[in-house]
Amino acid sequence: MAGGAVIENLSNRKLFVIIAGLLAVQILFFLVGVWYAPSPSSYMEFEMISCRDETKGLSGEWIHRDSCHQIEELSEFTPSSFDLREIVFIAKMPHARDGIELEYSPWFQFLLGVLQIEVEYSEHFKYVPHAQIELEVRMGYREHASKKNDWKELATSNVTRILECTIAEEDKKDGGTYNCDMLDLFELGSSSYPFYLVNIRIPIDQHACQYNPKNPNCQIGKLSGLRLIEIHQNGGFTLLWLWTKTLMTPIVGACLWWYYNRINQLARNPLLLERAILYLGLSLAILDFPIEWISLTHRLPFLLLVSDLRQGLFYTVLFSFWLIFAGEHLIDDTTRNNIKSYRFNLSFIIIASGALLIYDLIERGVQLYDPFYSVWSSPTGSQIAYVAIFISAICTVAYFGFLLFKIVRVWTTIKHKRSAQLYQTSENRRLKVEGVIYRFKFLMLFTVLCAGFTILAYFMKQYGEAQLHGDEARSGFLTGSTSAFFTGTFGMCNIYVLILLAMYAPSHKHYRGATQLIDENDDEIIDDPSNQHTESNAMTTFLKPSTD
Incomplete structure (x- = not known):
């Protein structure tokens, strides 16, 4: 079973129903924050x-x-x-x-x-x-x-x-x-x-x-x-937040298990992109797990530290995935599906995450036994904090500059390939490949949108926490009516990962191979249950450099 990914084989009608349903759920996340959640x-x-x-x-x-x-x-x-x-x-x-x-x-x-x-x-x-x-x-x-x-x-x-x-x-x-x-x-x-x-x-x-x-x-x-x-x-915000996470945890867990079974049944080893999506789903499941319920009956002074570590893990995996997601559609066959080819790219994320982890462990770790401690209270602690924040900021800027460069290259490659090759083929085949391209563009646009809101939510949360420690403690961002923003961003991240798990899972339909969409001259996709593996999906095959 591996006739390409679900996104390539799903009918337009089913795809539209899925997207419309997820859009309704996204709107519901925002409305819940507007109607029911008090300020954080x-x-x-x-x-x-x-x-x-x-x-x-x-x-x-x-x-x-x-x-x-x-x-x-x-x-x-x-x-x-x-x-x-x-x-x-x-x-x-x-x-x-x-x-x-x-x-x-x-x-x-x-x-x-x-x-x-x-x-x-x-x-x-x-x-x-x-x-x-x-x-x-x-x-x-x-x-x-x-x-x-x-x-x-x-x-x-x-x-x-x-x-x-x-x-x-x-x-x-x-x-x-x-x-x-x-x-x-x-x-x-x-x-x-x-x-x-x-x-x-x-x-x-x-x-x-x-x-x-x-x-x-x-x-x-x-x-x-x-x-x-x-x-x-606020207790009301905590209640709504916990019930939201409790609702999403089994949904994400079920989708993750379904996706794992799909790639585990393949006759080949999972591709790098498939493994990256699996790890992304796993990090989301860890982030969503509502461990805060335990704090209602048991004293958990380390809860803030655990929350920061879970959030840091998710962001690290998410940023790494974005690089792999863009890179797998650009590099040639000699380096595709090899994590080593991303060592330089991922080094920005590892350094930034490591610097922030050190800062967080010092600040939150010492506060476990001394709640009056602040890393900013001593010259040495201030220097460590400044160095950590400076290094992470430089790496973050370099990362997003590189990510934007890759996304632009993917977009340019799609445009050039389509104008050079697509319209030289039969009408039936052209329509099929056009469908794959439009679906990929949708995912890429959703990726850019999700990246923007995720980054905005992260920096606004950091800014809000800085306000709590400063002169704007009474009227800061987190003490205002911003619940809808946080519930909406939380819902968008979950929906984004669920779309990836659903759309990039190996399809249950059996085709001679997804590469036929471009590499063969047949007008029809021929069923062949005997052929059980493919090396890449149609989009990556279409975008790979020509070897002629």
């Missing part, structure tokens, strides 16, 4: 309460609302010591609303916290640009069965960040305020507990400041308060 993320804002702790943290007790000796006006408070360790900033998450105590749900998937430092202008305590600020942070959690103030420690750390602030000339007077950038504080890969408590101290070592003014907390100016902004994934 939401935020809560907390004005951190400043409390006085006479033990200066030596007791190890948690400072919470019921034990807080609140400092009404921080700028007027006179500490009893120079290190300011008796001042504690607290925030209980989530806060109460209308007298009702809210709680976090596992449906929120992740929790991210950014800190707004409020600095007043002062002639005595001057802020110096690029000042280092060091925070002693403790995060505790409480479960439903625990008593009201029975907090257990989740993580503790000394956090060092760079404080960047600006002030207008007219505000350079007592009472004027600086405009400071947001600081990354924490990121939790799962929302495992209903309540959290954050205690922050900003100690100052006066002796160290005398010897070296650039030491942490020596040049941060006059603090007037802290504001914590917590961001989480």
Whole structure:
């Protein structure tokens, strides 16, 4: 059984029905995002309460609302010591609303916290640009069965960040305020507990400041308060996203199994293009598998890391497939169907993926046991991050430039071959080959469209996550109404892979060989069940260079 691929033998009527059905499904993915899905993320804002702790943290007790000796006006408070360790900033998450105590749900998937430092202008305590600020942070959690103030420690750390602030000339007077950038504080890969408590101290070592003014907390100016902004994934979006993935997983799995059986029954070894489609389908099945359901009942702090690795795997296989898909229709018989001929092309993808993998493993990996860690918080970590992003960006640009070049060459080859050869043959044969060409053009256009939206979705997601860590955390891309874009792109990627699995599977019809469409002069395709193999499909045979 191998009379070419399904795309070559499927009737126009059946092909139209399939495409129309998939188009309706694609529209449905967008409409579900528009009608039913809330925005991907939401935020809560907390004005951190400043409390006085006479033990200066030596007791190890948690400072919470019921034990807080609140400092009404921080700028007027006179500490009893120079290190300011008796001042504690607290925030209980989530806060109460209308007298009702809210709680976090596992449906929120992740929790991210950014800190707004409020600095007043002062002639005595001057802020110096690029000042280092060091925070002693403790995060505790409480479960439903625990008593009201029975907090257990989740993580503790000394956090060092760079404080960047600006002030207008007219505000350079007592009472004027600086405009400071947001600081990354924490990121939790799962929302495992209903309540959290954050205690922050900003100690100052006066002796160290005398010897070296650039030491942490020596040049941060006059603090007037802290504001914590917590961001989480909306539970409604998580529910819709999980049900979408749950629905698609068995469909993709069934199509993948059907495709595997088709190529496994061939009398020859699978072609490189067939194997590439198989691996692409497998990576999509891994991406679609809704492992997030487990996080609703079990604590999975590594969920963000796993999600990033699955997405990275899919993108790596998808980008590799696009090169092979275009390249298999250009190279001659001496190099076709050989992965080694793509070593140079695939090196861009491998280097870019490897650089981003290193960055992700450092960032997400360390956050598994220290949620306050940020790769950007240290000079060495920042250099690693910049190098990784720079290398991946250069390789990505080179890759897409090369991919565009190959797609243009494929298009040009089709045009030249058709004008040079197609109309020199019989009418019946010309119509058959024209059908193959139009179907291939449809797949190529769909590939370009899918590539564009996939790349756009990837960069918009990265941009949205950067906004969550920056000054646009409250009104960023991911906290806006963008659910339809993500559900639509998710549906398009699935539909694209399903089309490839269906259209490039070996056909169940038995022909003398798909190459007959061009290489033979017969007007009819002759059935011959005894011939069970073909070396290439009609499109690749048509596009291969002439050996005459």
